[in-house]
Amino acid sequence: MKPRHLLLFCLPVLVFTSCVSRKTLKAEQDKYAKLNTFYMQVQDDLRKCREDEAEASRRKALLETEITGLNKQVDFLKENNNTVLNQLKDLSVISSSQAESIKKSLDNIGAKDSYIQSLQSAIARKDSLNMALVMNLKGALSDINDTDVEIKVEKGVVFISISDKMLFKSGSSEVSDKAMTVLGKVAQVLNSKPEIEFMVEGHTDNVAIKNNCIADNWDLSVKRATSVIRILQNKFNIDPKRMTAGGRGEYIPLKTNDTAEGKAANRRTRIVILPQLDQFFQLLEKPQGTKP
CATH class of the missing domain: 3.30.1330.60 (OmpA-like domain)
Incomplete structure (x- = not known):
């Protein structure tokens, strides 16, 4: 075959191969763009979840600090009242009815101590339920545009x-x-x-x-x-x-x-x-x- 004829035969093959390569490249580029968009969305969702978790942790820490302070006050009052009651009994300067009244006051302090513990458990449970609800909602609405639907927790x-x-x-x-x-x-x-x-x-x-x-x-x-x-x-x-x-x-x-x-x-x-x-x-x- 003459070189000229050979060149004419190979030229269409090269053009066809080049077109196929460009189509393949374009398809791969589109696939990469979609994957990259999905990756950025996942990263954004993760960031928002971490922000929600950090806010919940901050609120929990504040409540725990407040409860710790209340517990210290309760312990101090219980110890102080017990000491005073024993001193008064030793000195025999109060009647039995007065001693009973003081005892009831101490019992009330114990009830308040129990109440604080119950309240602490209720707050922790409520925070956990709210966080679980938010995560469920965000999971269900993950394919919805964030600018159209917003889920957040404010003041519990x-x-x-x-x-x-x-x-x-x-x-x-x-x-x-x-x-x-x-x-x-x-x-x-x-x-x-x-x-x-x-x-x-x-x-x-x-x-x-x-x-x-x-x-x-x-x-x-x-x-x-x-x-x-x-x-x-x-x-x-x-x-x-x-x-x-x-x-x-x-x-x-x-x-x-x-x-x-x-x-x-x-x-x-x-x-x-x-x-x-x-x-x-x-x-x-x-x-x-x-x-x-």
């Missing part, structure tokens, strides 16, 4: 904040179809904890609204909260006795309403996990009785 209360654009059209209280995914995942976690009660709060920006269906922002925020509750009850079978609907209007903004970004942040729906106050009231009542 768990908050799930969902942006307006995830749930509703502008100026409407009708829940959008795309909201079903995030509400379904939240409902799955809440249904796994049937003892939990919660409030759904609607929040708006400060842009005035009034039409045939909505009177003002108060009205809009309440209607949005009740719309979410109806979805959780009718579509995801959450017991309505566990839920409360509330509207906060424009009056608890997260950011200034002077910018479009601030207004968007203020238009949100919050699910607030309510503390189980009856359990703490029972703890408060125990030291006042005879003995728990």
Whole structure:
């Protein structure tokens, strides 16, 4: 075969091979980009979890310090009262009824000591349950954009904040179809904890609204909260006795309403996990009785 003919034969082969290599390279580059994006998301989630854990540890340390101080006061009072009582008995300067009264005071101190221990256990248990709930929610919502759904703990209360654009059209209280995914995942976690009660709060920006269906922002925020509750009850079978609907209007903004970004942040729906106050009231009542 002549060199010229050989060159003409090899040229298409080289071009085809080059195209295949470029396609393969492009596919691998796309795969790397996706993996890198996923890696960055995982790193960000890990960082947030560590921040939540650090905050919980800080709060726990403060409570433990306070409880240690109370325990020292109790020990001092018990020791001091025992010493005084023994001295008074030795001197025979008090009556038997007075001695009995002092003894009851010492018993009350012992009851308060027991109460402090119970309260410490209850606080530790509540913190552990809150942390477990937050981790479950973050795991269920890991594929949802962090700017649209925020989960955090403030003063011992768990908050799930969902942006307006995830749930509703502008100026409407009708829940959008795309909201079903995030509400379904939240409902799955809440249904796994049937003892939990919660409030759904609607929040708006400060842009005035009034039409045939909505009177003002108060009205809009309440209607949005009740719309979410109806979805959780009718579509995801959450017991309505566990839920409360509330509207906060424009009056608890997260950011200034002077910018479009601030207004968007203020238009949100919050699910607030309510503390189980009856359990703490029972703890408060125990030291006042005879003995728990």
